[in-house]
Amino acid sequence: MSTSTQNTTDDPSQKHDATDLGIFETLESEVRSYIRNFPILFTKAKDHLMWDADGNEYVDFFSGAGALNYGHNNPDLQKKLVDYILRDGIAHSLDMATDAKKEFLEAFQDIILKPRLLDYKVMFPGPTGTNAVESALKLARKVKGRDSVISFTNAYHGMTLGSLAITGNAFKRTGAGLPLTNSVAMPYANYLNEEMDTLAYMEHFLKDNGSGVDLPAAIILETVQGEGGINVASLAWIRDLEDLCRRWDIMLIVDDVQAGCGRTGTFFSFEEAGITPDIVCISKSISGYGLPMALTLIKPEHDVFGPGEHNGTFRGNNLAFVTATETLKFWQDDSLTKKIRAQEKMIEESLGKIVQACPKLKAEHRGRGFMQGLVCHANGTAKDVCREAFSRGLIMETSGPNSEVAKLFPPITISDAGLKRGLELLEQAAAAVNDNL
Known part of the structure; x- marks a missing residue:
């Protein structure tokens, strides 16, 4: 593990032992999880x-589970936020009109929606991804007058009850403590094998009056399943799914909470497929600074909620609006997308090298x-790889139903040197686990 040349503080009275986590073990609920994988005081x-508190330096390939796509404390975002606070800008406003929200909406329309020929109304449902998903489910059911929703195997859409009902992970679902209803899980792309047409399978259920599967209000999709194990739907499969929805009068919801905001290379993960979902859920990195914020994008003809029919106390987080507006400047041209595409190849080459060099994995x-x-x-080796990586100064987590995937989520703004350093640490960690098997 490398050591920072700059201490976290110059005041000895403020120094902490990075291994002293007693207050968390004593006072914080047993539900805490990431602290168990990264038992250090950051x-x-x-x-x-x-x-950490001892000045040790770590490369972050976790990025706040996708909430920090633009890295930690981006200086441009930081300056805008500090200036706004120091001028006594409004912090909390529910859904009242504020200059911070006005500027965000104008920038979102001009930089994101118009260039992509997208026509959406913007709803602020509450501060988290599951708020966006819950609002999307409620709206689809209201529009179509049907109560069921089709989701996919290994899907993850959030931890509130409606979102859990369309989430595949058994451990998460069990935590609900009651039956999760009004949803049907269908096989995701390549769920069984590459030859099976999972959309034809789904449509067979819709055609058969004896299948027990009712016509749903909506189908909800992650174009890349992050928590489900980095499962990727092909662009052709995504286009065919939209076609199925149009033929059957089913609303298509894309959950871009984790895959959006540039994580796949374009602002929306579905752009390259050329589809236009009825509803899009955005959160995590939309604020760009780790501040809670979520959007539900709605085709205008589906904007049928009455005033206050769905709301949330913290849907007016103006501090998040300020940083989100500044973040959109990354998308004024395609330079960031080109950078991601080039670095994507670096990641692929490194992972390919590990596959070849570590056969026991x-x-x-x-x-x-x-x-x-x-x-x-x-x-168990994915967990071992992440544990070895952390011991070397690399932060990353697992995903998949059995934690079988060592997941890489570097900031999309990372430098070539930073990316190379993290990948080298990962290669070392994988080699160490392979050699110990």
Whole structure:
């Protein structure tokens, strides 16, 4: 593990032992999870780096589970936020009109929607991804007058009850403590094998009056399943799904909470497929600074909620609007997309090297853009790889129903040098696990 040349603080009275986590173990609920994988007291972060209380430096390939696509404490965002706070800008406003929200909406329309020929109304449903998903489900059911929704195997859409009902992970679903209803899971692209046409399979259920599957209000899709194991739907499969929805009068919801905001290379993950979903859910990196914010984008003809029919106290987080507006400047041209495409190849080459050099992991590579992973079929080895990586100064997590994927989520703004350093640490970690098997 490398050591930072700059201490986290120059005041000795403010120094902490990075291994002293007693207050968390004593007072914080047992539900805490990431602290168990990264048992260190973090005190500082910048770009793709984090530091602990002892000054040790870590490369961050976790990015706040996709909430920090633009890295930690981006200086342009930081300045805008600090200036806004110091001029006593409004912090909380529910859905009242504020200058911060006005500027965000104008920038979102001019930079994101218009150039992509997208016509959406913007709803602020609450501060998190599951708020966006819940609002989308409610709206689709209201528009279509039907109560069921089709989701996909290994889907993850959030932790509130409606979102859990369309989430595949058994452990998460069990936590609900009651039956999760009004949803049907269908096989995702390549769920069984590459030859099976899973959309034809789904349509067979819709055609058959004896299938027990009612015509749904909506189908909800992640174009790349992050928590489900870095499962990638082909662009052709995505286009065919939209066609199925149009033929059957089913609304198409794209959950871009994790795959959006540039994570796959374009602002929306569905852009390259050329589709236009009825509803799009956005959160995580939309604020660009890790501040809570979510959007539900709605085709105008579906904007049928009455005033206050769906709301949330913290849907007016103006601090998030300020940083989100500044973040959109990344998308004024295609330079960031080109950078991601070039670095995507660096990630693919590194993971391919690991697959070849570490046969005992029984690994394969999956992914798209900056959503990539190493699928380790040797039981438990993905966790071992992440543990070894952390010991070397690299922060990353697992995903998949059995935590079988070592998941790479670097900031999309990371430098070539930073990316190369993190990938080298990952290669070392994988080699160490392979040699110990």
